[in-house]
Amino acid sequence: xxxxxxxxxxxxxxxKAALTLNLMGLDWDAIKVDFFAGETRSEAYRSQVNELGEAxxxxxxxxxxxxxxxxxxxxxxxxxxxxxxxxxxxREVLRWILWDNHKLSSMAGMTRFLMNFLPPEKQPAETIxxxxxxxxxxxxxxxxxxxxxxLVSKLHRLQTKVPQSSSQPxxxxxxxxxx
Ligand SMILES: N[C@@H](CCC(=O)N[C@@H](CS)C(=O)NCC(=O)O)C(=O)O
Numbered sequence: 441x442x443x444x445x446x447x448x449x450x451x452x453x454x455x456k457a458a459l460t461l462n463l464m465g466l467d468w469d470a471i472k473v474d475f476f477a478g479e480t481r482s483e484a485y486r487s488q489v490n491e492l493g494e495a496x497x498x499x500x501x502x503x504x505x506x507x508x509x510x511x512x513x514x515x516x517x518x519x520x521x522x523x524x525x526x527x528x529x530x531r532e533v534l535r536w537i538l539w540d541n542h543k544l545s546s547m548a549g550m551t552r553f554l555m556n557f558l559p560p561e562k563q564p565a566e567t568i569x570x571x572x573x574x575x576x577x578x579x580x581x582x583x584x585x586x587x588x589x590x591l592v593s594k595l596h597r598l599q600t601k602v603p604q605s606s607s608q609p610x611x612x613x614x615x616x617x618x619x
Contacts, residue, residue, distance in 0.1 A: 443468040446489055446497040448475045450557045452549020453508045457496040460512050464519045508545065509537040544578050547571055 443461065447454030447470055461468045473479050473495045480486075480493045490497045490506045497504065498511045500518070505511050516523025516533070524530040551571040554563055 441501050444471050444499040445469070446471045446473050446499075447495050448473045450553055451475065451495050452552050453494075453545060454496040455549070455552075456508045456545055457498060457511045460515055460522075464515055464521050466515065466519065507541075509541045512537060544575075544582075547575055547578070551575060 443466055445454070445457055445461065445468055447458060449455075458468075458470070473485075475495065480490075480495060486493050492506060494506060496508055496511065497506050498514070500514075503514070505514055513523070513534070515521075522533070524533045551568060554568050554571070
């Protein structure tokens with residue numbers, strides 16, 4: 441059965457879940473959430489999709505999950521990819537998922553939105569500059585710890601840059617990540 445992901449292209453957390461699905465080679469469909477028309481705040485969305493009123497939400501048969509980090513963990517278990525082979529490695533993966541969710545994704549997602557989806561005259565230049573400075577430090581830390589600088593800097597570029605034209609909300613961005 442094809443996995444479904446409730447998501448929208450402007451959402452950094454949705455992007456992260458979509459990227460994970462693509463990197464794991466899974467078949468999935470995007471269900472576009474009309475965030476800017478207030479869909480996530482609607483009674484229907486909160487009662488049927490996610491009581492927290494957030495995206496992404498992943499549905500795999502009977503399994504419905506919210507929180508991008510939990511979605512990543514579930515997909516790692518399902519595919520046996522990227523989740524670690526020993527308990528120690530699993531804990532290390534969880535440690536980075538928690539760090540990412542707290543420190544990195546929210547900042548990267550918000551900056552990606554401000555830089556790419558607001559009209560130029562509405563972009564808050566000072567906030568963007570501040571966020572980018574902080575993100576550079578966070579990516580530098582990640583880079584030094586993981587010793588995988590080229591992958592980390594590639595992800596940095598991808599997280600804040602969005603393709604200008606794409607028929608599918610996530611196609612271009614995600615496919616570029618693995619090319
Ligand atoms: N910690 C959550 C954050 C999800 C989140 O904040 N999603 C945003 C879109 S990027 C959202 O739906 N916000 C709606 C709201 O907070 O009302 C995750 O990792 O999935």
